[in-house]
Amino acid sequence: EAGVAQSPRYKIIEKRQSVAFWCNPISGHATLYWYQQILGQGPKLLIQFQNNGVVDDSQLPKDRFSAERLKGVDSTLKIQPAKLEDSAVYLCASSLGTDTYEQYFGPGTRLTVT
Amino acid sequence: GESVGLHLPTLSVQEGDNSIINCAYSNSASDYFIWYKQESGKGPQFIIDIRSNMDKRQGQRVTVLLNKTVKHLSLQIAATQPGDSAVYFCAESYKSYDYKLSFGAGTTVTVRA
Numbered sequence: 001e002a003g004v005a006q007s008p009r010y011k012i013i014e015k016r017q018s019v020a021f022w023c024n025p026i027s028g029h030a031t032l033y034w035y036q037q038i039l040g041q042g043p044k045l046l047i048q049f050q051n052n053g054v055v056d057d058s059q060l061p062k063d064r065f066s067a068e069r070l071k072g073v074d075s076t077l078k079i080q081p082a083k084l085e086d087s088a089v090y091l092c093a094s095s096l097g098t099d100t101y102e103q104y105f106g107p108g109t110r111l112t113v114t
Numbered sequence: 115g116e117s118v119g120l121h122l123p124t125l126s127v128q129e130g131d132n133s134i135i136n137c138a139y140s141n142s143a144s145d146y147f148i149w150y151k152q153e154s155g156k157g158p159q160f161i162i163d164i165r166s167n168m169d170k171r172q173g174q175r176v177t178v179l180l181n182k183t184v185k186h187l188s189l190q191i192a193a194t195q196p197g198d199s200a201v202y203f204c205a206e207s208y209k210s211y212d213y214k215l216s217f218g219a220g221t222t223v224t225v226r227a
Contacts, residue, residue: 004157031213042203042217043158056214091157101146101213105157 002026004106006092012112018080021109025073025094031055032069033103034077035091043091049075050097082113124222127198133191135221137204142185144208148215149178149189153200161189161202191223199225 005024013019025032030051035043046065048055052072060067064083069075079086089110093103127133139147145166150158162173164180164187171178177190187204201222205215 040219042205042219044217045214048212048214055212093157095213097213101148101163101207101215102160103215105150105159107155107157 004092004094004104006090006106006109008109009107010110010112012114013082015084015113016081018078019082019111020079021077021090021092021111023075023077023092023106025075025092026104028096029094029104030072030097031095032075033093033095034067034075035093037089037091037108039088046077079111082111084113087111087113122221123219124224126224126226127194128226129194129196131194133189133194133198133223135189135191135202135204135223137187137189137218139185139187139204139206141206141208142182144206146207147178147180147187148205148207149176150203150205150217151198151200152203152220158203194223194225196225196227199223 004026007022011019032049034046036046037043046060047057047067049069052069065079067077077090089108091108092106095103148163149161151161152158162176162178164171164178169180175192179188191198201220203217203220205217207215
């Protein structure tokens with residue numbers, strides 16, 4: 001089966017600019033997660049969707065980050081405006097969403113803010 | 115903050131030897147644990163998981179041990195191969211039914227030829 005797809009793979013922007021990341025989960029996976037992984041650290045959950053509804057966005061900096069999952073499939077994560085500390089790898093993961101903790105991760109988008 | 119942590123940030127292992135990666139967790143209510151492997155430039159990949167009602171679980175060349183008394187988790191890799199070089203993360207879930215994972219900082223394993 002096809003894995004989780006993410007694009008772009010790399011992005012370099014200047015601070016105060018905007019950026020958007022796209023994720024296409026594994027077909028049939030109801031739950032979608034966005035993580036932020038700062039260099040040398042483990043992934044940190046930003047937001048969790050169940051179908052097209054938000055389950056948890058308590059760790060999402062809502063003054064600058066936003067995410068949506070229209071139609072319960074693809075998802076977009078946006079940062080506006082970006083700060084230097086947003087430099088990280090943004091990982092998307094998906095799971096079946098019922099009775100499973102196993103998450104399948106995409107390759108991530110490496111964001112560098114200069 | 116993160117409640118899951120790893121004892122050592124790096125581990126160097128001779129090819130063919132067994133590797134042991136340790137992880138300490140602080141939340142005694144955690145009921146599920148999982149190990150992921152992350153190779154350079156890739157997303158984390160599932161290795162093995164274990165529920166809190168188990169002490170040990172084996173997979174292909176890997177074994178996870180859970181000691182709830184001291185809140186310790188370990189991943190053992192038998193006959194370590196060059197392809198095992200990666201960062202290994204343990205993660206826990208401490209809220210049933212929300213299927214969220216809390217990740218530790220990771221251990222970088224380097225296999226020496």
